[in-house]
Amino acid sequence: MKKITIGEAARRSGVKVPTVRYYESIGLLAAPSRSEGNQRSFEPADISRLAFIRHARELGFEIEAIRTLLTLQDDPHQSCASADAIAKARLVEVEQRIRSLTALKAELETMVEGCGHGRVDQCRVIEVLADHGQCTHSHH
Template sequence: MSKKVSIGDASRSCGVKVPTIRYYEQIGLLSALPRTEGNRRTFDAGDLRRLAFIRHARELGFEIDAIRTLLTLQDDPHQPCSSADAIARARLAEVEQRIDSLNALKTELGVMIESCSRGQVADCRVIEVLADHRQCTHPHH
């Protein structure tokens, strides 16, 4: 018999808020959790692992749908893992693009702050740069 814990304990041990856990159950990301006589949800070790998996995947920016796919893959370990690989690769591409555009933004903000350090809004580059796309130092989009 594995130990069963409450939703509060699950929340604390996985770092997922209580309402979020209930939400995950509601949308079927966690299968319906068994209840006590008093109608309280109980979590065994497997549920906790699944919850930790979800949390980690969310932190890495995977969408709920992608996580759903990853979870079904996890449930059937004899499948080829090309789907998981593809999902991770797609995510990597997204992340790389985001980094590029954030780097461009960083440069722009630096330039803005520099030239904004004196004077008034009338000649404030923050507004100028944002108002006129052509002044971007990098073609990030």
Template sequence: MKKITIGEAARQSGVKVPTIRYYESIGLLAEPERSEGNQRSYAQSHLHRLAFIRHARELGFEIDAIRTLLTLQDDPNQSCASADAIAKARLIEVEQRIRSLMALKAELEMMVEGCGHGRVDQCRVIEVLADHGECMHPHH
């Protein structure tokens, strides 16, 4: 096989070099072979792994969840109930996060619209922050 350096792996996977080393250090990515001069030399399997990890991270899965997903991937006979549960949990998290951000958005819009661009003592931004009763607090 061809020897893939860490820099090449970074380019192909879109994961930065120090991050790849970090994933190795926490046991998320298997240790690759080393060249005579002690430099990492990756195989295709490592690249697949990195792509998987990167995509999962982009979807906001935590490292521990990814660890589980990776072991599931390695054992294709297993039931996919765990993978399903992890993805569902993540979906619920994302939905909650969206809801709470929408509430924040509404509140921030009110603050910004209400700002008369005058002095601080008439500023709605400061005012709303200072007095929680001023906002429509659909959250917290």
């Protein structure tokens, strides 16, 4: 088995080099063995783990959630109820975020459309920001 350097691991997993070291430092990835010259030497399993983490991060899971998901993955006989709960919670968050961003989008569109491209004192962008009562955006 040939040694996988950190650069190679980064390339294969899509996680940046300093981020790989960071994940090791917070215990998300086991410390790999070292070469004679003290350089990290990764196993193929580490690459899979890094790819797992990367994908989960892309889906917006927090590090602590990923930590839980990884311990579940490490023991395949456990119930997947926790994994399911984590994914469902994330789904709810994402749905909420989409709703709120859609409201923001509408407000920004009103602002941009209303801008006459003249002077600031006629600009709807500034006006709407200054007077919350004018906007359609509701809170909490």
